[in-house]
Amino acid sequence: MTTITTTIAPARPRKLVGAGRRQWIGLLYVAPAVALVVVFFIVPLCMTAWMSLHNWPLMGTHSFIGLDNYWAILRDTRFWNALKFTGYYTVVVTIAIFAVAFPLALFIERPRQLTGFYRTSFFMPAVIGFASASLLWSWLLNVDSGLFSPAAFDLGLTEKKFNLLATFQPAFWSIIAMVVWKVAGFTMIILMTGLQSIPPDLQEAAMIDGAGPFARFRAITLPLMRRTLALALILSVAGSILAFDQFYIILRGGPRNQTLTAVYWIFNQSFVSFKLGYGAALSMVLLVILVALSLIQLRLLRQHEGVD
């Protein structure tokens, strides 16, 4: 708790002259929020950096080992495999989400009967949690009591019940299907806000000039939506890089540890093997990757604003 007082104390001006009193009160209003962020975010963040330089078991004393954890990461092929898999998953799932969400956004953007119903139903899976969705799909994907394998078998599509979760390819694509089902509605709404911000007379003018739907999409819709597209992309990429729930709940990292994501590997090192220092060093690597990505994307966003 000492951290809170020391961080806030210098911010309080002693001299309370005139409007100064009101200023002091303003600080009081934001104090609870600042305290929470300091204790549960800033301090842990600094501790991650500090711990990454230590050999830090759960029990017993920790010892300073300099950059040894980071050297160990360089040789940790399983971490690099996890990172590679995370990257692969991120690219595939982002493309899949956009491929579904963009047509849906175009579909619900035009006002017609039942639009409200369609929008709500596409969006419904987005409000249930990733854990609930993963549990739900782990049942649907189950080989004996689930839906897909028995249904394919009953329809005569497969000779015997096919276990979707036993080998990498079907397991991976099952997860992609589940995530697209869960997230497409969310991306759709973001894209819809971008579509709605395009002035309709622009489209009409282009139509009068004889531009076909594809030409209009390329020349008007896409360029005017760049900001929204970039935002939807940031959300999708950041969310996918941090993927954990679905791989933990549905696949437990399997088959044969092929679907361990970066966060999953950090979780294993920190909370299964209890190598807290090493886990912290891994976290730092992930953190640097994500912050770098966010900064690049923010810069892109700003540039697009300039173009618009």
Place this chain on the structure above:
Amino acid sequence: MAQARSRKRRIGMQIAEHATGITASILFLAPIAWTVLSAFKPAQEARQPPLPPWPTSGISLENYATLNTFGDGLWLPAQNSIYVSVMTVVLSVIVSVLAGYGFSRFRFPLKNLLFVVILSTIMIPFQSILTPIFLVLTKIGLHNTLTGLVCVYVTLQLPFSIFMMRNAFDAVPREIEEAARMDGANNVTMLLRVMLPLVWPGIVTIALFAFLGAWNEFLAALVLMTDQSKFTLPIMMTALQSGRFGAIDWGAVQAGVTVMMVPCLVLFLLLQRFYIRGLMAGAVK
């Protein structure tokens, strides 16, 4: 003649569009409906593949009863989830209304720095600082307590909800405040009596996001709640689904998933426009 033909074509187009819309809607709603319906099957039937999805040998609550026999039962983790979610809503609303008001209406030293620091925490994934959070909670005696989990959830909500509330307060015209101040209102009455009624749509939005965030969160609860009596619903259900309590009962999984989904769906359907509002606010920035 030509007119009639073009009308026919337009109707044909409309039918095709609605057919697409309805097919897509069914695809999105089916997994949810499938689970909710299957959960009402008798236990024996629920273990079979869900074809058809609805109960064929009578409606039963057996799956919920079975679910209740695993570990500490259904009610304890449900209670934990409700407690954590409600407390997260209450605390994050209080903290971000105060902070939003402070950032909107007062000038004080370090104001911009503090605001930027709070907002920029959204760029840093909390997944990467879970271990130290665990150690901090242990240090301040909140280790393995629901209150500790609430503190973490509230902190995670703050960047979004403070941003929302600051904008909501910014949108209230200064004249209203000045008039109230003439009538002798002090800061606290001003906030409670004058400002709150004007920013309540923002409050509903942040409350909804806080609830859904806390109710659905998985990783932090998995790491921080080590004692089975402190499990929230997602953790308890994952333990059940992983076979921790013996053979996996898929009927109980369906019932549990239904319990986890229904509050989110109901809240969303009731408060849809506030949810979309929140998304828009985030999207427009």
